[in-house]
Amino acid sequence: MLSRSQHDEDNLAPEACDGIAVLDEDDMNEPNLSNRNSQRPDPAFLFDLDGTLVDSVYQHVLAWREALEDLGIELAVWRIHRRIGMSGGLLINALLREIGRRVTQTEADRLARMHEEAYARLRPQVRALPGALELLTHLSRAEIPWAIATSGRPASASPMLDLLHLSPEIPVITRDQVERAKPDPDLFLAAAKSLGVSIRQSVVVGDSVWDLLAARRASALGVGFLSGGYGQDELEAAGAYRVYQDPTDLLRHLDEVGVRSAY
């Protein structure tokens, strides 16, 4: 596993430093300076959706609570919160393991269906997070590639994408397009591939420790947001190179993660 500082060196530090470097004579005489720079483009951004671009985590949490209780399973709400962002199947298994109960495939399917129904009722309350539209617009204008990678299925992701006024050319990778959802790296690997960028040149942005674990496993740089309700220490401990409050806060600090076209 890469340490955070290794991550940093591999992916971003040289880029980030170029902007403030005092060039010595050797550098000044380097004939291919512009070429060399053009080989080090701004990083690409791979965004989680729920809790990162849209403010939907707490509604998802209460929708899972309702679905679980309908099946006669009482679980404290904070335990559900701490599992949000995983694939639905893993979430169900992890939660039930905590109360020492196993679930049949039929029950798991029913839980997933009931969660979707409960969430659909709460969905009208969900908004884009502050700065999400501005951040995505800025990246597009600066021609910095970005994509969305979510553990959600297309049916639940689609209304969230509408909140972001996404143009059709933006790649969106959903649960059904990969074998394994987070914390496996498949979603982010597929997102980088769809952009035609290297995963090692990519910044994964997410609100949960599962995003950051997936980022590490994919060898991408992980950046955390507080907007999903995790604390800063938890995100850092899970491997976040930097933690920002929300999309507005990242937009103001894009230079810290290696973007030359800062806001």
Add this chain to the structure above:
Amino acid sequence: MLSRSQHDEDNLAPEACDGIAVLDEDDMNEPNLSNRNSQRPDPAFLFDLDGTLVDSVYQHVLAWREALEDLGIELAVWRIHRRIGMSGGLLINALLREIGRRVTQTEADRLARMHEEAYARLRPQVRALPGALELLTHLSRAEIPWAIATSGRPASASPMLDLLHLSPEIPVITRDQVERAKPDPDLFLAAAKSLGVSIRQSVVVGDSVWDLLAARRASALGVGFLSGGYGQDELEAAGAYRVYQDPTDLLRHLDEVGVRSAY
């Protein structure tokens, strides 16, 4: 401000250590050993209510979100979560300061009323936290004094107390009985007074950093629960001597906070 280790020494370490101490000869010859011990009773417990004994934090959070939006104020849900447990007035002021808006007294009153209405709709979902009844029953049977101190008003606290099957002799201090709610220490000071115990002999148990700040200011020992959705590091940084998952977890570790009548 006391460091955590000082706290520990002042309040609990001698008690907690007695149970496992190997007495040397001097100790064996101490004539008033039993008397000395009887002067050091088990600590009293002062419990927060929402998020500590009942699983109501996430419903409170979404009720505040709804109330704020009705007033045309859009705030990300995690910011509301991080303020829960403060007095309602402080919460409103703190949230609005973050978006650079001031609120009139009329607006604040309306917000508080709308929060109460929205919460009343979500209240049927709220359950006692795992182990809450067992913990309180154990303390009562062991004749360890305990009380509840909540920033809530009697109208919203009363249905929560019903979930705990509280007998009428248990002191419950609500917002209206003190001048200032958490993070001021008034609620916990009043709770200790109602039990006739010293606040320095008391353990304050809460799920939010505001409980722990109030505990410090009251010179009580603070113990944190993860059941309100804060991370362990946040609670420790706010001064928690120990952090447990929930009431069940504390019940299993009562000896760690100085209780001889362990479960």
